[in-house]
Amino acid sequence: GAVVSQHPSWVICKSGTSVKIECRSLDFQATTMFWYRQFPKQSLMLMATSNEGSKATYEQGVEKDKFLINHASLTLSTLTVTSAHPEDSSFYICSARDSARGTYNSPLHFGNGTRLTVT
Amino acid sequence: DQQVKQNSPSLSVQEGRISILNCDYTNSMFDYFLWYKKYPAEGPTFLISISSIKDKNEDGRFTVFLNKSAKHLSLHIVPSQPGDSAVYFCAASEGGKLIFGQGTELSVKP
Numbered sequence: 185g186a187v188v189s190q191h192p193s194w195v196i197c198k199s200g201t202s203v204k205i206e207c208r209s210l211d212f213q214a215t216t217m218f219w220y221r222q223f224p225k226q227s228l229m230l231m232a233t234s235n236e237g238s239k240a241t242y243e244q245g246v247e248k249d250k251f252l253i254n255h256a257s258l259t260l261s262t263l264t265v266t267s268a269h270p271e272d273s274s275f276y277i278c279s280a281r282d283s284a285r286g287t288y289n290s291p292l293h294f295g296n297g298t299r300l301t302v303t
Numbered sequence: 304d305q306q307v308k309q310n311s312p313s314l315s316v317q318e319g320r321i322s323i324l325n326c327d328y329t330n331s332m333f334d335y336f337l338w339y340k341k342y343p344a345e346g347p348t349f350l351i352s353i354s355s356i357k358d359k360n361e362d363g364r365f366t367v368f369l370n371k372s373a374k375h376l377s378l379h380i381v382p383s384q385p386g387d388s389a390v391y392f393c394a395a396s397e398g399g400k401l402i403f404g405q406g407t408e409l410s411v412k413p
Contacts, residue, residue: 188346218401225312227305228347228392228403277346281399291337292401294346 186212188280190295197268197302205263205298207278213258214280218292219251222275231276234261258283268302275299306330307395309404316411322380324407326393329374333395333402338367338378341390341406350391351378383411 187210197203207217215236220228232253233241240253250272252264261280265272279292308327316322324338334355339347353360353367353376360367366379380387390408394401 190346193344216399220403227307227405230400230402233400275344279346279401291349291352293349294339296346297344299344 186280186282186293188278188293188295190278190298192298193296194299195301197300199269199302200267202264202266203268203300205265205276205278205300207261207263207280207295209259209280209282209293212280212282212284212293214261215258215283217255217261217278217280219253219261219263220277220279222277222297228277231263265300268300270302273300273302304329305405306333307393307402307404309391309393309407311407312405313408313410316383316409318385318411318413319382322378322383322387322409322411324378324380324391324393324409326376326378326404327374328376328395330395330397330402331374332397335396336367336369336376337394337396337401338365339392339394339403340387341392347392380409383409385411385413387411 189208191206217234219231222228231246234253234255236255242248255261277297279294337352338350341347351365369376390406392406393404
């Protein structure tokens with residue numbers, strides 16, 4: 185099956201520093217990847233759509249300068265949380281759709297998430 | 304504004320019985336619906352989906368029903384097994400972008 189690898193699985197950083205999270209599709213190519221954020225006991229909130237070779241599309245209320253997304257290849261997207269603050273502490277999950285499936289409604293495959301704690 | 308809602312945060316079912324998880328949505332432009340299963344500290348795993356032009360899709364123990372006029376879908380698991388215990392999210396797609404409900408935590412007791 186399609187595997188999405190996300191790294192790191194957890195990270196603790198000091199306030200004011202930046203953290204990079206990687207999302208890789210291991211056995212398929214993904215023109216589009218999606219970044220979600222989940223607070224405890226809440227839904228997965230879509231943050232942005234990452235498009236290979238072009239700028240990401242951010243959802244309303246998500247600061248593009250704070251959450252930098254780069255999708256440099258068909259198998260890798262990165263999310264960088266810049267100048268992190270304690271309120272950025274959350275569970276970040278990436279997902280990808282197999283470009284070869286040909287339909288925008290084929291299921292998304294999710295990584296295992298990154299638990300970010302900002303102290 | 305929550306476009307996809309799962310109004311039951313939790314559900315407890317006896318092993319072997321049917322589990323019914325419900326989901327309501329407000330956006331009539333959604334054209335595809337999916338159910339995902341999630342364990343703590345892991346990403347969601349795809350279970351089953353249904354196109355908006357259908358009203359039922361079945362895959363083994365899992366069946367999804369869609370009532371477009373009521374903007375309601377449900378996931379039936381029968382028979383329920385202890386290994387089904389997890390958080391279940393419904394998701395709706397508009398142009399490939401998935402919007403998730405809040406999740407329902409299912410507990411299947413032996």
